Amino acid sequence: MKILLLGARGQLGWQLQRSLAVLGDVTALHRGSAPLCGDLSKPDALAQTVRTLAPDAVVNAAAYTAVDKAETDRDLAWAINGTACDVLARECATLGAWLVHYSTDYVFNGTGDRAWTEADPTTPLNAYGASKLAGEQAITAQHAKHLIFRASWVFDTWGGNFLKSILRAAQQRDSLNVVNDQFGAPTRAALMADVTAHVLARLRGGGQDRLAGIYHLAAAGVTQWHEYASFAIAEARAAGMHIQAGAIHPIPATQYPTPAARPANSRLDTTRLRETFGLVLPPWQDGVRAVVAELAAKPFP
Secondary structure (H helix, E strand, O other), X not given: OEEXXXXXXXXXXXXXXXXXXXXXXXXEEOOOOOOOOOOOOOHHHHHHHHHHHOOOEEEEOOOOOOOOHHHOOHHHHHHHHXXXXXXXXXXXXXXXXXXXXXXXXXXOOOOOOOOEOOOOOOOOOOHHHHHHHHHHHHHHHHOOOEEEEEEOOEEOOOOOOHHHHHHHHHHHOOEEEEEOOOEEOOEEHHHHHHHXXXXXXXXXXXXXXXXXXXXXXXXXXXXXXXXXXXXHHHHHHHOOOOOOOOEEEEEOHHHOOOOOOOOOEOOEOOHHHHHHHOOOOOEHHHHHHHHHHHHXXXXXX
């Protein structure tokens, strides 16, 4: 299987380089790649790269993810999260290649307290969510052979994320305030990468077009940011990491205002993914525990 991986230097792309390697020939590109283009803000060059490589599958792990900045940087957010998806879908349709793309729970408005299903209406609260929804819509309209994985609260040892930020803060401050009224499932990028490889292996034999569509991909269970932070800090302390913070105070989201509104409910129902591909998704604590152990075993960045 010939695979083009975009976003190879992000936390998900880093793990995908590992997981996809067992499937065949992987060309891993990032924003600074040359002469082939991995920059999603350059649609013409991106299209030419797909034509040149003629892959069996394009795996797009690149995205504009600066949620607050997207409120004022909308043109670039839409170029990367929306327009580039339109380009990739068109080129993959021409080649007959599969397109794998990653989206977010931010396409929903965050109301209620039940897990969102793939059939629920999408009404984003912020510009980032709207740009990701635009990308989903471009793909589903242009190309039948697509897999869109919606994830929540992504983290790993590589790249920037809440887990690493909160551990860094816990090493430097006496106490922390963490939001306790927004709910979801922290999902390790390695889990997403392994699921992607598993699904692509199923598609490799051909005749699997019926499996195309949108799937929710998240670790099992549910938590909120304060509980997540408390668990991670306890694990870090047990692993021997220096932790200065003695208190972790729960606060409502209203006490931590941000330029972009965040959904209170980021729960994702993963039933369709699990039943279609015969998967068991591990609890969110497993991924957090593993990443904390990896971070404790080396100088913390």
